[in-house]
Amino acid sequence: MTTITTFDRSAGIAVWRQIMETLKAEIVSGAFEKDRRLPPESELAARFGVNRHTVRRAIAALTSEGILRADQGRGTFVASAPLSYPIGPRTRFSEIVSGQDRSPSGRLIGSEIEEADALLAHQLDVPLGTPLLRVATLRVADSVPMIVGTSWFEQARVPNFVADYAESGSITAALKKAGIDDYRRKETRITAELVEARDARQLGLALGQPVLVVESLNLDMAGRPIQYTRARLAADRMQLVVDGGGV
Amino acid sequence: MTTITTFDRSAGIAVWRQIMETLKAEIVSGAFEKDRRLPPESELAARFGVNRHTVRRAIAALTSEGILRADQGRGTFVASAPLSYPIGPRTRFSEIVSGQDRSPSGRLIGSEIEEADALLAHQLDVPLGTPLLRVATLRVADSVPMIVGTSWFEQARVPNFVADYAESGSITAALKKAGIDDYRRKETRITAELVEARDARQLGLALGQPVLVVESLNLDMAGRPIQYTRARLAADRMQLVVDGGGV
DNA sequence: ATCGATTTGTGCGTATGTATC
DNA sequence: TGATACATACGCACAAATCGA
Numbered sequence: 001m002t003t004i005t006t007f008d009r010s011a012g013i014a015v016w017r018q019i020m021e022t023l024k025a026e027i028v029s030g031a032f033e034k035d036r037r038l039p040p041e042s043e044l045a046a047r048f049g050v051n052r053h054t055v056r057r058a059i060a061a062l063t064s065e066g067i068l069r070a071d072q073g074r075g076t077f078v079a080s081a082p083l084s085y086p087i088g089p090r091t092r093f094s095e096i097v098s099g100q101d102r103s104p105s106g107r108l109i110g111s112e113i114e115e116a117d118a119l120l121a122h123q124l125d126v127p128l129g130t131p132l133l134r135v136a137t138l139r140v141a142d143s144v145p146m147i148v149g150t151s152w153f154e155q156a157r158v159p160n161f162v163a164d165y166a167e168s169g170s171i172t173a174a175l176k177k178a179g180i181d182d183y184r185r186k187e188t189r190i191t192a193e194l195v196e197a198r199d200a201r202q203l204g205l206a207l208g209q210p211v212l213v214v215e216s217l218n219l220d221m222a223g224r225p226i227q228y229t230r231a232r233l234a235a236d237r238m239q240l241v242v243d244g245g246g247v
Numbered sequence: 248m249t250t251i252t253t254f255d256r257s258a259g260i261a262v263w264r265q266i267m268e269t270l271k272a273e274i275v276s277g278a279f280e281k282d283r284r285l286p287p288e289s290e291l292a293a294r295f296g297v298n299r300h301t302v303r304r305a306i307a308a309l310t311s312e313g314i315l316r317a318d319q320g321r322g323t324f325v326a327s328a329p330l331s332y333p334i335g336p337r338t339r340f341s342e343i344v345s346g347q348d349r350s351p352s353g354r355l356i357g358s359e360i361e362e363a364d365a366l367l368a369h370q371l372d373v374p375l376g377t378p379l380l381r382v383a384t385l386r387v388a389d390s391v392p393m394i395v396g397t398s399w400f401e402q403a404r405v406p407n408f409v410a411d412y413a414e415s416g417s418i419t420a421a422l423k424k425a426g427i428d429d430y431r432r433k434e435t436r437i438t439a440e441l442v443e444a445r446d447a448r449q450l451g452l453a454l455g456q457p458v459l460v461v462e463s464l465n466l467d468m469a470g471r472p473i474q475y476t477r478a479r480l481a482a483d484r485m486q487l488v489v490d491g492g493g494v
Numbered sequence: 495a496t497c498g499a500t501t502t503g504t505g506c507g508t509a510t511g512t513a514t515c
Numbered sequence: 516t517g518a519t520a521c522a523t524a525c526g527c528a529c530a531a532a533t534c535g536a
Contacts, residue, residue, distance in 0.1 A: 012267075012308075012523085013455040014512065017259030021441040021455075051514060061259075087437075087489060188489040191275060191329070192439035192457035192482035194268040207258035207265065210439040210457035210482075213272075235439035235457075242334060242435040242489060259512095261523060287501055298525045303503085319502045320532030 017208060019048050020058035024236055027067060027078050038068070038076040061206060067236065085233070086241045087188065106169070109202065110136040111162045113155055120152055123217060123228045131155040135165065138202055145203045146238060149231040157226065180220055183227070188216040190240065195232070203234045210235045264455065266295055267305035271483050274314060275329050285315070285323040308453065313391065314483065330388060332480070333488045334435065344388045353416070356449065357383040358409045360402055367399055370464060370475045378402040382412065385449055392450045393485060396478040404473065427467055430474070435463040437487065442479070450481045457482045
């Protein structure tokens with residue numbers, strides 16, 4: 001591998017950060033899995049063709065994210081491996097996480113009434129300006145934040161949602177209390193973006209990190225949209241797994 | 248929406264680039280429909296709390312990517328919408344692209360023999376150091392590069408692959424010539440990374456942009472791995488669509 | 495046809511951050 | 516550690532194009 005990469009100094013991204021990303025991609029794809037040890041800083045500096053200070057700054061940033069661990073005198077080691085997230089019609093975060101020997105938790109981090117903008121009006125099939133309930137959740141595995149999710153519902157259809165959700169901790173249960181007994185997923189759209197400032201704080205990511213964005217729309221049994229969700233996944237800590245699908 | 252976002256000035260990412268990403272995310276998620284006007288620079292500058300020059304630089308970068316188009320005196324407009332890529336067992340890039348009124352093309356951008364490292368040996372279930380054929384392809388829609396793909400095969404099983412592929416332009420056809428009549432997808436793993444320097448050149452992306460990484464493994468009918476593929480998709484130009492799946 | 499308001503395009507001076515040597 | 520080169524961000528001013536009254 002040991003490719004010598006040159007860095008773009010006018011791309012709006014500091015060189016130390018470009019090095020940080022390169023290292024992170026290699027870590028996630030398992031390049032240092034043998035002994036989980038990184039090459040010494042001097043070697044990395046030579047490989048990237050930069051000053052050793054610059055490499056140190058990249059390593060410091062990865063350390064503060066918990067991805068690397070630097071031991072005095074011994075070297076720098078990979079600290080964490082990514083979580084697999086199978087994507088399907090009936091997946092539950094809690095089951096996925098437990099199945100991989102980690103302990104899940106989740107909590108409500110905010111809810112608010114807002115008016116439907118063009119995008120939400122279109123997705124939920126309501127007139128512009130319709131009052132919507134926005135619910136934000138944070139899901140955590142082994143006390144490491146994994147997913148920030150924002151869901152929108154037509155407010156009139158789920159009048160007591162927040163209390164019901166807080167009580168049960170389950171969206172399904174809260175919808176049931178609102179008379180929506182069953183629902184199904186229409187489709188899911190996946191893309192990648194750079195993390196926004198607020199999500200970066202919630203997920204404990206540095207700015208400029210990529211997130212997987214998963215947008216999904218749930219319909220009730222009559223085919224009417226009830227819930228539009230936009231989830232942001234810390235890409236360095238998760239992989240989506242689709243059975244059979246491919247590009 | 249009109250959220251006032253503050254930007255981190257010590258994250259190693261230029262503010263203009265953070266604004267560029269914010270705008271791009273809003274465009275991709277459909278906040279401004281196609282041929283729709285963006286708010287004026289002065290308004291965006293106020294919203295982001297920065298100088299107008301800084302907003303202009305973000306807009307300039309998006310313009311050079313073909314995402315925006317600015318007309319003096321009139322305003323700034325969205326120039327292109329992202330391509331939807333349904334992910335499933337039987338999807339072909341060419342059909343997807345044609346189905347969205349764009350014209351697809353693809354070409355071989357490199358092939359090489361290399362020895363299996365730990366990751367590839369595990370995926371293809373061969374001993375470490377086994378000679379592998381690595382094939383790199385670039386797929387393009389309307390002359391805009393979309394996907395860089397790298398596939399690995401056990402070299403001994405596909406002795407004349409490169410010539411066969413160059414002749415037919417189809418991996419399926421080239422595998423057939425090697426006696427592999429049919430194959431099926433085992434699973435697909437999706438994650439997001441920041442683009443590498445080489446892929447950035449191929450895809451015409453700026454460094455620091457996120458890419459969707461789709462890794463998939465094909466098995467022959469006996470269940471033996473034959474092809475491991477790692478595709479990098481320009482995230483600002485594509486969305487993966489999974490039917491029914493969700494998070 | 496003209497004017498004024500709006501919006502993008504351009505220039506310059508200054509201060510600060512980044513990376514090298 | 517300083518000195519140097521360059522990119523980044525700001526502030527202000529003004530030119531050029533567009534549009535509607």
